[in-house]
Amino acid sequence: MAKPRSGAKKATPAAKKVKSAKSGGVLKSASKRVAKAAAKLVAKATEASKAGKKAPAKKKSAAPAAKKAAAKVKQVAKAATKVVAKAAAKVKEAAKGKESAKPKEATKGKESGSKGARAEPSAPPVEKPRPRATKLPPPGEPLNKRDMEQLLTAGQGRGVVGEGSLKGRLTVVEGLPGLVVIGRDKRELIFILQGPDQEVLPAYVDHKVSVSGLIKKTTNYGGTVDVRKFSAKKPEAEEPIPEPVESETRLRYLSPGEVSQVISAGMGAGMKGFAALRGNLEMTGEEFVLVVSNAGTRQQVSYILEGKGAKGLRRYLGQTLSVTGVVDKSSGWGGRIDVENVEVRPAEIRPMSREGLETVHVEGEQSTSIDVRLNHAFTVRLQEQPGFSWTIEPTAAKRLGLREANFEVNAEGPASREFFFTPRNPGASEIEFFLAKAFNPGQVERSFKLNVTVKA
Numbered sequence: 001m002a003k004p005r006s007g008a009k010k011a012t013p014a015a016k017k018v019k020s021a022k023s024g025g026v027l028k029s030a031s032k033r034v035a036k037a038a039a040k041l042v043a044k045a046t047e048a049s050k051a052g053k054k055a056p057a058k059k060k061s062a063a064p065a066a067k068k069a070a071a072k073v074k075q076v077a078k079a080a081t082k083v084v085a086k087a088a089a090k091v092k093e094a095a096k097g098k099e100s101a102k103p104k105e106a107t108k109g110k111e112s113g114s115k116g117a118r119a120e121p122s123a124p125p126v127e128k129p130r131p132r133a134t135k136l137p138p139p140g141e142p143l144n145k146r147d148m149e150q151l152l153t154a155g156q157g158r159g160v161v162g163e164g165s166l167k168g169r170l171t172v173v174e175g176l177p178g179l180v181v182i183g184r185d186k187r188e189l190i191f192i193l194q195g196p197d198q199e200v201l202p203a204y205v206d207h208k209v210s211v212s213g214l215i216k217k218t219t220n221y222g223g224t225v226d227v228r229k230f231s232a233k234k235p236e237a238e239e240p241i242p243e244p245v246e247s248e249t250r251l252r253y254l255s256p257g258e259v260s261q262v263i264s265a266g267m268g269a270g271m272k273g274f275a276a277l278r279g280n281l282e283m284t285g286e287e288f289v290l291v292v293s294n295a296g297t298r299q300q301v302s303y304i305l306e307g308k309g310a311k312g313l314r315r316y317l318g319q320t321l322s323v324t325g326v327v328d329k330s331s332g333w334g335g336r337i338d339v340e341n342v343e344v345r346p347a348e349i350r351p352m353s354r355e356g357l358e359t360v361h362v363e364g365e366q367s368t369s370i371d372v373r374l375n376h377a378f379t380v381r382l383q384e385q386p387g388f389s390w391t392i393e394p395t396a397a398k399r400l401g402l403r404e405a406n407f408e409v410n411a412e413g414p415a416s417r418e419f420f421f422t423p424r425n426p427g428a429s430e431i432e433f434f435l436a437k438a439f440n441p442g443q444v445e446r447s448f449k450l451n452v453t454v455k456a
Contacts, residue, residue: 136195136226139163140214151217154187158220165212166191166225170204170232177201179209179225190222191215197227204232251326263292265299266332276324277303277337278345281316282407283415284438285386288313290323290337296405296419298391298434298441302334303327309339317409320345334439352403352422362450369451374426380419380433380450381408388435388445390417396431400452428453 143151143162150157151164168181168191177193193201193211201209211230217223254262254273261268262275279292279302288305305313305323313321322343329335360370360378372378382390392402404420419433431450437443 136228137214143215149184151215152181152183152189154183154185154189155220157217160215160217162215163213164215165210166215167208167210170201170207170209172202172205179211192222192224193227193230194224195227197230201227201230207232207234209233254327262327262329263301265294265301268329269332270329272326272328274325275327276322277327278320278322279303280407281313281319281321283314283317283409284384284389289438290321294394296391296402296417297394297397298436299394300333300389300391300441302438303329303337304335305337305339307338307340309342313342316342316344318407320347331439333441352420354420357422365446365448367449369453371453371455372423374423374454374456377403377420377422378452379421380431381416382419382433382435382448383414383416385414385435385445387438389438390419390433390435391441392419392431392433396429399425399429400431423452423454426454426456 140161140163143160143164147157147160147162148164151160166179166181168179170193171178171180171190173190173192177198179191179193181189181191183189195213209230209232211225211227213228214226215223216225252273254271254275258268258271258273259275259277262271263277277290277292279290280295282289282291282302284304288310289302290305291300291302293299293301303323307325309325322345323337323339324341326338326340327335328337354377358373358376360372362368362370362378362380363382365382370378384390396402401422401424402419403422404418406418406420408416408418410416429452431452433448433450434441435445435447437445
């Protein structure tokens, strides 16, 4: 017997019954059964009659057996007719069911068609799915500082493309995740986030998100980012700001950087704190002054010494001191120090030896001209006033080689200041000396000019 193909389905018993009912197989099978039963009974009857002929004594006993056989044949025939009738009824019912199912299906189709035709105008229009980038492009060139500056500037940088990273707040723009970035001028830029993580990112709305990937600025106010990596941080809950409690301002030690501002001209005005400053001790009237930088020029920085530690300093005039205390720089050219401790220090720069130098001396404020030999020296001594000091321009000090600006105390009269120069370049030049206020070099009392000719 041929095997059924692999794709073919095996016929079930129910299917076989239906097929036989369709083709009249039920009637044939029932008639065959009746014929077989009748043949068996007839064979038994013939055998019984033969046996009766051979034994005539037993005729009486054979006759009842033949009657019984005939009764059985009648019963089998009746059963066969009943089976045939039932099978025919089943076939008719199946045929009627199929015929009734066909019109029902047709009517259902018509009804559904009419309902669909009525519902079509009232149905809302179906939105087309938007295309989303699911594949990442190949890596591009990294963005440099100039590109990032254009990228983060509103109104500029259209067309900038490259690998980089951005930080901002995640939001949803028309169903797509967007990163709100604060630009250079505090204006917002919106970048649409693309890539395989596009479906996941909307779950992090209002989170602080950092993304890295291929950034494209398609407009002057935003663009797209093909996200390769991202990290999200939950926004911190804003804690209530406590009311400010009035507290005393505590002084602190100034850092080395702040100390450098304190001793520099034109810097650090308004700074206050503990510090140790080093400089030369001078006097202006009855007050002691510590000159910390640019002595003798209009960029001189000096501090008035106050407090208990500022007493008895007259014996240290002209020497280098290290003063520790509370420094208060009121202007760019100095202020005041509340002295706590004073220590004498050796001079940082050794004074230049004047032996062997041909020196020209100038005293007073009379306008004059002098001739000086190259690589030799000349001095200018001027009398000072309380609250004022003599200074020169920093460029003139550099051009004529200012070596020292010494404060000199005179027991018989007011103090004076001596300027010591060693010119290194030949030529004629003019020096102007200014009697300016100690902590305001722009306020000049009077000036004095000196013509100097340097000969080789």
